[in-house]
Amino acid sequence: MPGGVDLSPLSHSEQGTRLRRLRRLFTEGHLFDVRYFLPIISTYRSVISSLVKKQLGDMTFSEAYEKTRRVLNVIIPFEGGRRSILMNFLTTPNVVYLHN
Numbered sequence: 001m002p003g004g005v006d007l008s009p010l011s012h013s014e015q016g017t018r019l020r021r022l023r024r025l026f027t028e029g030h031l032f033d034v035r036y037f038l039p040i041i042s043t044y045r046s047v048i049s050s051l052v053k054k055q056l057g058d059m060t061f062s063e064a065y066e067k068t069r070r071v072l073n074v075i076i077p078f079e080g081g082r083r084s085i086l087m088n089f090l091t092t093p094n095v096v097y098l099h100n
Helices: 016-028 033-056 061-068
Strands: 074-076 083-088
Touching: none
Parallel strands: none
Antiparallel strands: 074 083
């Protein structure tokens, strides 16, 4: 439990066997298949949100990283060909991550 943060609700997100991941790396160029994670993300969105809110509260990306030693990434998508913005402790360390 790094930094006193309970990550047990997310502990079962292991995907596939090592052999399957290596095969995918050589045939498709990546270890994990995003199609596997999409249902997990939609199913556990509220779990993840409440976990972050309960254990981190409102703090900057830098403070969240210092407390947990894990990177919280938030992507702000734009339409019309504009590039998305990636926010984390490296790109926007002083931005406060607020919870509703």
